Amino acid sequence: MLNMSTRDGVYNALVEVGQENKDIVVLDADLCESTKTVGFKNKFPSRFFDCGIAEGNMVGVAAGLSAVGKIPFAASFAMFVAGRAYEQIRNSVCYTNLNVKIIGSHCGFSSAEDGATHQCIEDIALMRATPNIMVVSPCDYVETLAVIRAAVKYKGPMYIRTSKFVSESVNKLPYLESFDLKKGVLLKEGNVVGIVATGVEVYFALKAAEFLEADGISVTVLNIHTIKPLDAELILSVARNVKFLFTVEEHSVIGGLGDAVASLVAEEAPMFVKKLGIKDEFGKSATALELLKLSGLDEVGIYKSIRQVVSEREVSGSFSTMF
């Protein structure tokens, strides 16, 4: 089992694609050791540009590089690139529809002990509300390799959300071959509970599913790595096949994967949807796992939230008496 983070995937993937494609350039804002663009920096120093602590300029420079044919990846903490440089992403990258890849690392609680100023829980909301940009949130190291590779082939603005959190890889390496940016991935199929997860929460959702299954509850787990455009077909097919739908993300419950899925389901296949995510409040200093537990986003938290809903609502169900 691979025990690595999605940012570790960035390290290896950028070196790989940089070897193959000389038009790839990488920009960072004084955080290359943290975002893991440092691998590319060491391997291809003439195509790596440290822009210093000036994220707004970095995003504009990326837009200009793209306008003359380069394929720029611009990285910083999600907070400082999707947050601080939001308007530059909107006006210089999305409005222009330029081929710029933004990497927002340390998403959600993964900057942990740094505290709330560094914990970005709003980036998915900001990015998915903006036209033209694809929003991608890989779930593990292996999937990040696939996402970066696909990002080079895809022409257009893309936001890639990565984490510092180290977890067991859900996917295995041959997965790279079958990866499709626009398609979600069914990891487990059942007909009572559907869990739609993204990012590191895919790992926790799978663990929670094991607990639910031990209670006799049949579970579907769907990995949605690309939040925009959403794989509506797959999400709706899951929704139509289960009784309760849950979304899980390390992001605010406002504007993220949960809202994207709930909006889709409300319009196309109305049913019960519960959003599991970070409450509408700021985080604090602690380990990432402690913060995830506080928000009910570890496997136990997810299991408890789902079980509560199922036991409250499934009065006449065959398994309800088990609780």
Place this chain on the structure above:
Amino acid sequence: MDVDIEFQLKKLSLKLRVDILKSIYLAKSGHPGGSLSCVDILIYLYKYVLNVHADSLKDENRDRFVLSKGHGAPALYAVLAELGFFDSSELLKLRKLGSMLQGHPNMNTTPGVDMSTGSLGQGISAACGMALGLRLNESSARVYCLLGDGELQEGQVFEAFCFAAHQKLDNLCFIVDNNGLQIDGTIEEVAGFFNLKEKFKAFGLEVLDVDGHNFSDICRAFEKAKQIKGKPSIILAKTRKGEGVYFMEGQASWHGKAPNGKEYELAVGCLREKLKELEGV
């Protein structure tokens, strides 16, 4: 500068001022003051500096221009139309539904526009990226970027100056349309700069002073900028907001207001008089 060339440029300057005012008048909104202050620089750039033509827009080795003060769009559009990048009848549709000419420049709808701008402080960073990318491509093309002086209040501009100087982007030339006015008044009143020239020098730029309405002066500055090695250059162009139309000159109130019918007629009459005077008729 050749006397005849200067005469033709002065004539063109008056003609394009009428085009600018007409497009803004018909649009019923827009930015006449800052368009009239930068149009002479744009005329010289497009006619004599940039190796860009309507039929060479796909040439990767063409020079690039970024109008970081995107609200000067009517001036850019008038110049592009004059040089055949699109039909001049498009100018009459400025800012209207379905027009290729958006309120601020859009690179995806308007032939000849190299970068979409409008949000101040952003075009300059894109210009830095273009200059860096062209250098990586081993292209001899140069990048020019026009900024407003009010725009310099955006912190991103100084981030970009640092970046350009650090990367030694000598294929990059900034021009500041230094008309001294912004929406809320004079720059000194609103958020004064104190000694821009020293600031630019301190940021590692080669500073060139010019009168932004004097073509000989503008010509000399661009020639000199091309010779600068190892650092970006910046042309600090002293200009007058509303230049050419007496009741708009030096008036912050004409920053973002369209002339009404009477004002438009008055302005055009004034520019035609100047043209007659120039031609010695």
